[in-house]
Amino acid sequence: LSHATVALVGMGGAGKTVLAAAVVHDPDVQAAFPDGIAWVDAGQQATPVQLQERLAAQLTGKIVSFPSVEAGRNHLAEVIGGRAFLLVVDDVWDPRDLNAINVVGAPHGGLLFTTRAASIARAVGATTCEVDELTLEQALELLGRWTGTAFGELPPEADPLTLRVGNLALGVAIAGGMVNGRGGRRQDWQDVLHLLETASVDAIREEYGPDNYRHASVLA
Numbered sequence: 001l002s003h004a005t006v007a008l009v010g011m012g013g014a015g016k017t018v019l020a021a022a023v024v025h026d027p028d029v030q031a032a033f034p035d036g037i038a039w040v041d042a043g044q045q046a047t048p049v050q051l052q053e054r055l056a057a058q059l060t061g062k063i064v065s066f067p068s069v070e071a072g073r074n075h076l077a078e079v080i081g082g083r084a085f086l087l088v089v090d091d092v093w094d095p096r097d098l099n100a101i102n103v104v105g106a107p108h109g110g111l112l113f114t115t116r117a118a119s120i121a122r123a124v125g126a127t128t129c130e131v132d133e134l135t136l137e138q139a140l141e142l143l144g145r146w147t148g149t150a151f152g153e154l155p156p157e158a159d160p161l162t163l164r165v166g167n168l169a170l171g172v173a174i175a176g177g178m179v180n181g182r183g184g185r186r187q188d189w190q191d192v193l194h195l196l197e198t199a200s201v202d203a204i205r206e207e208y209g210p211d212n213y214r215h216a217s218v219l220a
Contacts, residue, residue, distance in 0.1 A: 001032050003084075005102075005111040007121035010131030013170035016114035017090055019131060023112060024088060033110060035083035040101060042092045042113075048100030052076060055087075055101050069100050077103040089113040095123045133167040142169060146176025147184050157189040164196045 008016040023029055024037055040055050052072030056064045059079050066072035080103050087104050089097070092115040102111050102124075115121060121128045134142065139162035144151050149158075161179075165171025175192060182188035 001028060003032070003107060003110045005124060005126040006113075007124075007126035007128050008112070008114045008131050009116070009118050009121055009128050011116055011133075011168070013168040014131045014133060015169040016131045018169070020088055020090060020112060020114050024086075029086065033084050033086040035085045035108075037086040037088065039088045039090065041090050042097050044093050046097070048072075048097050051089075051097055051101050072100060073103060076101060080104055080109070082108055084108040086110045086112065091115070092120055093117070095120050098124055134162075134169055134172065136162065136167060139167040139169075139172050142172045143176045146173055147179045149184070155186055155189050157193045161189070161193050161196065164193070 008019055010016050024039065030037065036059075038055060038058050040051055040058070042051060046054075048069050049066050049072055052066055052069070052075075053064055056062075056066075056072070056075060056079065059076075064075070066075065085104050086109070087102065089101065089111070090113070092098055092113045098111070098113060098120075104111055111126075113126070118128065133139075136159070140154055140158055141151055143149075143158055143162055144154055149155075161175050162172055165175055175196065178192045178195075179188050182191065
């Protein structure tokens with residue numbers, strides 16, 4: 001709301017993208033940026049120019065091609081200008097990606113991005129919000145939501161199950177979905193916990209391949 005640069009920093013699966021999406025849909029945030037909100041997925045593969053082209057296409061509805069990063073920045077600056085505009089960039093791995101597309105600025109514009117690297121947040125002078133693993137109580141509450149089980153009625157398998165996935169929000173959600181998908185019976189809880197405790201991570205990695213599943217923190 002202060003039209004600043006803000007970074008959501010945390011490991012894969014902690015819930016950074018979910019929080020960024022919640023910000024985008026917050027009525028107060030939308031009111032603070034009446035000229036629009038744009039969302040760009042960065043990742044490891046896209047080049048700075050490709051990110052510029054994606055953002056330009058999103059803003060203008062036209063497919064564009066830029067010969068250089070400088071040309072792309074100039075075009076985006078013309079489109080966005082000094083408008084009250086919020087730019088959200090998800091999964092940033094390189095500060096050069098931010099520099100290529102961040103043409104919003106004070107006092108009207110704002111930038112929100114997610115990253116696993118606190119060094120990137122420091123490099124661009126962002127206000128940092130740490131997105132850490134859940135507390136055990138939070139993890140159990142989330143697990144209860146996914147399994148349709150009241151907090152006080154969670155079985156004994158609930159604690160070791162959440163700890164097995166490191167209390168990561170995505171891991172807890174996946175585990176809860178596995179229990180619920182099997183029917184949510186007591187035996188289903190035991191079966192899912194057994195699977196998580198005995199699964200061969202190497203075999204799973206070999207099946208999916210390192211390029212097909214990049215969230216290694218949730219792979220198990």
